[in-house]
Amino acid sequence: MDRLTTQCGLDVSLSVIGGKWKPLILYHLQDGPTRFSEIRRRVGGISEKVLMQQLRELVAMDVLVRHDHQQVPPVVDYTLTPFGKTLVQALVPLCEWGNRHRAQVTETLRRAASPDGRTRSA
Amino acid sequence: MDRLTTQCGLDVSLSVIGGKWKPLILYHLQDGPTRFSEIRRRVGGISEKVLMQQLRELVAMDVLVRHDHQQVPPVVDYTLTPFGKTLVQALVPLCEWGNRHRAQVTETLRRAASPDGRTRSA
DNA sequence: GGTAGAACGTACCAAAATGTAAGTGTGAGT
DNA sequence: ACTCACACTTACATTTTGGTACGTTCTACC
Numbered sequence: 247m248d249r250l251t252t253q254c255g256l257d258v259s260l261s262v263i264g265g266k267w268k269p270l271i272l273y274h275l276q277d278g279p280t281r282f283s284e285i286r287r288r289v290g291g292i293s294e295k296v297l298m299q300q301l302r303e304l305v306a307m308d309v310l311v312r313h314d315h316q317q318v319p320p321v322v323d324y325t326l327t328p329f330g331k332t333l334v335q336a337l338v339p340l341c342e343w344g345n346r347h348r349a350q351v352t353e354t355l356r357r358a359a360s361p362d363g364r365t366r367s368a
Numbered sequence: 369m370d371r372l373t374t375q376c377g378l379d380v381s382l383s384v385i386g387g388k389w390k391p392l393i394l395y396h397l398q399d400g401p402t403r404f405s406e407i408r409r410r411v412g413g414i415s416e417k418v419l420m421q422q423l424r425e426l427v428a429m430d431v432l433v434r435h436d437h438q439q440v441p442p443v444v445d446y447t448l449t450p451f452g453k454t455l456v457q458a459l460v461p462l463c464e465w466g467n468r469h470r471a472q473v474t475e476t477l478r479r480a481a482s483p484d485g486r487t488r489s490a
Numbered sequence: 491g492g493t494a495g496a497a498c499g500t501a502c503c504a505a506a507a508t509g510t511a512a513g514t515g516t517g518a519g520t
Numbered sequence: 521a522c523t524c525a526c527a528c529t530t531a532c533a534t535t536t537t538g539g540t541a542c543g544t545t546c547t548a549c550c
Contacts, residue, residue: 255466256391256459258425258473266386266508282527293509300526306480307473318516319526327468336465337378343458344377347451351380351429358428388538406499415539420498440546441496493550499543507536514529520522 255346262307262333267300272309272326272334273341279313279323309333377470384429384455389414389422394431394456395463401435401445431455 251336261271267289274280274288286297301324304310326334341355344351385391389411396402396410408419423446426432431452437443448456467474 254392254395255463255468255470257393258466258470260388260466261477262473264388266382269382270376273376273378278400282523294528295510295530296508301510307476311512313452314527317526319518320528322527329472332469333465338402339458339461341377343455344380344382346448347454348377348380350451351384352431355383362462387523405495416498417500417540418538421501421538436497439496441548442498491531494548496539496546498545501542502540504539505522505537507534509534512530512532512533514527516526 259333259336262309263337265300267296268304269337269340271297271300271304272330272337273327275310275324275330276334278327281321281323285324305329381455381458384431389418390426391459391462393419393426394459395454397432397448397452398435398456399445403443403445407446427454436489455457466480 263272267299270289270292271285274285280288282297282301285301290299294298299313301310305312305324308327310324311327313323313325315323328329385394392411392414395408396407402410404419404423407423408414408416411419414422423432423434427434428448430449432446433449435445435447437445
């Protein structure tokens with residue numbers, strides 16, 4: 247009972263980076279401490295509300311630390327914890343895979359969405 | 369405009385393995401051709417409808433191939449394509465990460481969900 | 491004959507995730 | 521004075537996702 251079962255661990259990872267944005271967020275935090283608004287700009291397309299949620303969850307999971315500079319107007323930044331860095335490392339291959347196959351995937355998605363949907367021959 | 373942007377590739381991967389079940393499904397297909405009902409049993413907890421959806425999407429993305437044995441009662445199996453295998457390889461690290469940190473993640477989730485929510489010391 | 495199981499399809503629903511728009515308080519720039 | 525940016529929060533609307541339940545066609549089994 248150890249073939250590759252035991253629940254492959256994917257479930258664990260997924261529970262941490264689940265959602266549409268978390269992987270992207272983590273990715274954009276690799277440069278070091280980053281401010282809220284800067285993350286928002288980098289990720290692009292994410293709303294403040296959702297970004298906040300995700301950040302809070304990530305912080306709760308000890309993947310990030312939040313540093314409030316106690317200034318006004320507010321200055322807060324988020325940083326990957328060592329734990330978070332291991333996670334980022336783990337998704338590097340996925341990132342590379344995505345880059346390597348961007349064309350193919352994009353193309354496939356395109357034709358899947360094409361109105362006359364000729365996905366195959368007939 | 370190419371610092372590390374260009375979209376890190378994660379968006380591509382995510383568009384393929386997005387969703388609650390796809391990674392799990394792929395994982396359980398590593399053994400080779402697997403029948404629908406067998407996948408369902410292995411993954412566990414997934415409904416027929418959703419499994420069907422996911423499989424169809426995966427097939428559409430050329431990650432899997434569907435083989436209908438043209439028998440009755442129906443015999444159909446799904447297999448990873450070479451392309452699919454590269455994807456599976458890419459999520460191996462995530463899988464390992466999950467296994468390595470299962471305890472911590474589980475614990476964190478547990479206390480986050482605890483009714484009296486003592487997230488910190490006291 | 492009735493039942494079970496194979497691999498689906500479909501209708502309808504509930505829940506989760508995401509998005510939108512607005513508001514908060516304060517200080518710096520114009 | 522007015523506006524903007526900061527880091528959020530809240531209420532609300534919408535979209536996406538997942539789930540339940542049932543139907544189908546056919547065969548093997550009791």
